[in-house]
Amino acid sequence: MPEINADHLGILEEQAKRGWKGRIITNPNCSTIALTMGLAAFKPFGIERIIVTTMQAVSGAGYPGVPSVDILGNVVPYIGSEEEKMETETQKIMGSFTGGQLVALPARVSAACNRVAVVDGHLVATSVELKTKPSEAEILSAIASFAGEPQRLNLPSAPKQPVQYLSEKDRPQPRRDATRDRGMAAFVGRLRPCPVLDWKFLVLAHNTIRGAAGAAVLNAELLAAGGWIK
Amino acid sequence: MPEINADHLGILEEQAKRGWKGRIITNPNCSTIALTMGLAAFKPFGIERIIVTTMQAVSGAGYPGVPSVDILGNVVPYIGSEEEKMETETQKIMGSFTGGQLVALPARVSAACNRVAVVDGHLVATSVELKTKPSEAEILSAIASFAGEPQRLNLPSAPKQPVQYLSEKDRPQPRRDATRDRGMAAFVGRLRPCPVLDWKFLVLAHNTIRGAAGAAVLNAELLAAGGWIK
């Protein structure tokens, strides 16, 4: 996740120390990409607990993927292994890389994953508990100013603003927002207090662009900029 | 909600004491009906905190309701006043009626409401925290044996088993399950541990039958059985 854990590329040096002939960088799960983009600006406030419910597009299942008789006019509240992936990958991606070691974020994460009748764009309804208790203005400001390595390096595929807050009361929406900014940004909306944890909001990302092909390209650009690919 | 708070009809006597000429019984919000049916069997375990994300059918918006250009291949993550209603009505319906007074359930409730491209059936992804820490078997047993006044009175519109657990890994689904048992039961599925609260599960109810017309009929039957309607 170039915007979030570019420092984890340090793992490549660990791989080198172990005498590996090749190097392995992986792309995260596509719904985890949406979630971690949405959470990125919250990290400085100390993320303690996260509960998410996803509404995921059919294109996330590849081709032929989800049979149309299963999803037309329907919701399928199960995606194999998706909840486990979101719960563990989120901790890893949001974790820190210290002393050649990946230290997972010590936040508890609970995910409920659903397939909906949408072509592209994973929408994630998120509730989050934060250690420091930031105001709404502080959170909005953190989102507006969030940038990662791809933005600092001005990488070709990097969106100018990787996380964008939509202030309309009924956004983000998969069909209308997922392809904005060439599908490479994440869109956050409806930040409001959560009566159980601290804040709730929605985050949307294009699952086959930001969540797959585009993320891989951006990773490659980051590796090239860092001299890992020559 | 005949299955859940039939005792709240005591309020009718309070209305009589106040000298009201008529009596007022209200039907709850349709997504709240689905949620409280799903929570009913959990009540004895002491419900402390609830986080829900709804995926609601378009028929819940009446006619003409949701314009098709807004919802085809899309999710609209906003339904006016719905979250506030779910958060407060759930506390009321799950509350107790003591000494002529309604005492709301002292549980915190957080709701995130979404409209999806489904015709009938509100699906609610739920996480719940419980005071006593029941086992999975105890919860499943509580669901299986749950019954309310309509079942005890064998009311004409009452489903034999008002809350039914579906054990398939990908159910309940709105298009396939909402109309089972003439649309009068609620369907629970995917009970599993929640890493943040205690348990997560899904509950589905038919929003225009169980959630509206059918609920009103069942209320009338309950009133008739109790001698309130002559």
Added chain:
Amino acid sequence: MPEINADHLGILEEQAKRGWKGRIITNPNCSTIALTMGLAAFKPFGIERIIVTTMQAVSGAGYPGVPSVDILGNVVPYIGSEEEKMETETQKIMGSFTGGQLVALPARVSAACNRVAVVDGHLVATSVELKTKPSEAEILSAIASFAGEPQRLNLPSAPKQPVQYLSEKDRPQPRRDATRDRGMAAFVGRLRPCPVLDWKFLVLAHNTIRGAAGAAVLNAELLAAGGWIK
């Protein structure tokens, strides 16, 4: 097609004469079933030319069938071999069985087949040219009084009225009408003059019930009633 060419069972005697050990009865293509049910009442008027455009449900493609990414919010204007099947099978089914020989209906048939985002029910927009020039009243009367062998024999799975005319201006509709009468009838609507041929109308039939499983059961009941199955 029990309602239309029950006399074609005579072919079983031909199969016997040829010394076949078994007998073969086939079910027609599901969209052809819808069309021929719709045309059945027109046969006495002398069918000369037929142009149809189908809007077919995804369940017609079996399981997993049509990938959801292909059909959500879309129309796929191609179904492999479907147009050829409709053009030739319609002539056979509407043909006569004379002297141990099947004589195809000498009508020209043109079909354009499309897959739409519908779960069940094939809808066929039909234009037809007729030899005798019946009035609208004569056609409606022929539809209302149409009955076949299954009705005369009162077979268990036979709908009382196999072809039903819906007089509302916007019917039949797949989602609302296909399952009426247990999915075993065909529904005709919007009969109106065609400026090019003589009449245009719509016909709808449930593709997996009337168009497949139910048709096979009805065929079996017809064979049993005729003494072919003992």
Added chain:
Amino acid sequence: MPEINADHLGILEEQAKRGWKGRIITNPNCSTIALTMGLAAFKPFGIERIIVTTMQAVSGAGYPGVPSVDILGNVVPYIGSEEEKMETETQKIMGSFTGGQLVALPARVSAACNRVAVVDGHLVATSVELKTKPSEAEILSAIASFAGEPQRLNLPSAPKQPVQYLSEKDRPQPRRDATRDRGMAAFVGRLRPCPVLDWKFLVLAHNTIRGAAGAAVLNAELLAAGGWIK
């Protein structure tokens, strides 16, 4: 329809002769635009009879337009006045302007109009009878070389090739093709012999761009280029 009957602007001079203070140019019905774009290249072959079935997007009904409970997983086989409009407007637009007089194309046109669960793009299944009997190659060549006044004048909003033939066996498709070339071209596919008339094919156009706003802009550009707007 700038590509098809730019010469009909002569009507403006007739309006002037009658002493009208203003001038009136109208945009045609959106499904008629799709059809006439598809038929444009056929005009030199002498169009005699046309039978079409439309599958029209919900955005064609404006906002709020089609209620989602009516169209999700459904087809509504009726659009008020649409069939009459297509039948008469097609004759007018494809007609000639001679001696200050509009002479309608003497072709018979039959339309069956349906609303489908598609956001944008009207798809028209067309059968056509032609006076001269062109070969498939001649028709494809006529489509490939078709251009109108907007192309000759190189107007800003004019697509380079206004009618494009898609040779894949299952195209054009509304969701995948309607927005190609900024939504200003029409897409034809599946040209094949029609057993009843001569040829059948599909044509698709974006109903709110090519079929409405974009068409109006192109008309304005044509008027400006012709000196009608100063």
